[in-house]
Amino acid sequence: MNARPLNVAVIGAGPAGIYASDILSKSGMEVCIDLFERLPAPYGLVRYGVAPDHPRIKQIIVALYKILQRGDIRLIGNVEVGRDITVAELRERYDAIILSTGADTDAPLDIPGIDAPEVYGGADFVSWYDAHPDHPRTWPLNASEVAVIGVGNVGLDIARVLAKNVQDLLVTEIPGNVAQALAASPVTDVHIFGRRGPAQVKFTPLELRELGKQPGVNVTVDEEDFEYDEGSQAALASSNQQRQVVKTLEGYAMQDPEDLTGARTIHIHLFQSPVEVLTDEGGHVSALRTERTRLNGDGTVTGTGETRDWPVQAVYRAVGYAGSPIEGLPFDHERHVLPNEGGRVLDQDGQPLTGVYATGWIRRGPVGLIGSTKSDAQETISNLVADAQAGLLGSGRQDGAQAGHDAVMALLTDREVPFTTWEGWELLDAYERELGEAYGEVEGGRGGRERVKVVARDAMTAISRSSDVPVDLIGEPDADRVPQRVAHRLED
Incomplete structure (x- = not known):
């Protein structure tokens, strides 16, 4: 173990970075932790990736706030690693660095027509309505009929925000420019498409139920979209959450058409796999072509060859998030993560990079919620502590002005980087x-x-x-x- 405190930099002040910092601070080691964030505000996707009408997210923010409020973890905001300071410079000044930069871009969807101008990334739309400072302040809301590809909560959020009466958003933290644009939107129909069936959708029950509680908004599901094979039955038997999701979907399907009096409608289409975005002579989106699928017996699906064109003027991709490369570090471009083993980042030869770790979505990909994030952080920190106890960290670092917090603050000040703090x-x-x-x-x-x-x-x-x-x-x-x-x- 080191005679002096271990200097650790954590990159990314979302839940993954904050939980990792918290676990490290309670590890029993003497440690000094600097938590870097590229934005002037902490909390990552909790602040900039969740729809503003989700009040339950406040509970997560309260928990994160209490961790940072203690003062033993120093927040350094408005500092972008790779722009204001490099990974190499951090490694020179810290005994270890932990990457928790998350996943902030849309996973690709490779179908013809996907590059049409009215095809948008769901992550970019979320960043717009969540007031991300580095995204344009306007959004082209010109379509009356919209397609959302993807049956996860992000797809639900997008559909709900597009269809919701803007007056019902004015009790949230939504900024004026977003409210003004949504108020002028001509949208009447939002179509959500999933390639598999009700037993495989990734909605969570509460979010799906909330979809049907919006004044003036109908939610429909076609009765033909309820098919279950052996794999589907096994999925339902093993997950109470999935059973609740199916029950809610069935409830939407059994509504009396006379009760659907809202001015806007969200249509959920299952067993429809997007195969092409169709465009008009001017190159603008005119329809989404999907192929009907059928279950194979194990919960997977196969195309039937039966296609249908859905008239829409805009398409939103919500098929998942993807991490971005970090300059100075290896990157797995297929999985969009930092290559790692147990949170230890690996070099091109598959060997651990001494003192470099990863946690959260940049480590495992964009799957799992807070529970997975905490368990990720626990394993990563356990391995960091083991490396420190084995004498692998800090052996080449200098004491005094050349190491840790003071050295980095001096460097950022010399570069006139307008960094921010917890205060x-x-x-x-x-x-x-x-x-x-x-x-x-x-x-x-x-x-x-x-x-x-x-x-x-x-x-x-x-x-x-x-x-x-x-x-x-x-x-x-x-x-x-x-x-x-x-x-x-x-x-x-």
């Missing part, structure tokens, strides 16, 4: 809560909201650093920070 986040948190109270009075006399997000990165940073706050709290994103896949929207 800065508390200032921004309080500011957003004050905005919520004020906006509630302005928007229909509904009373105060819990918060309204500040959108612009420079405004978030200024508030966090007690600088002069820009008048425009929404603004436009820094062009050089906008993901390349959505940069064209700045020109629209």
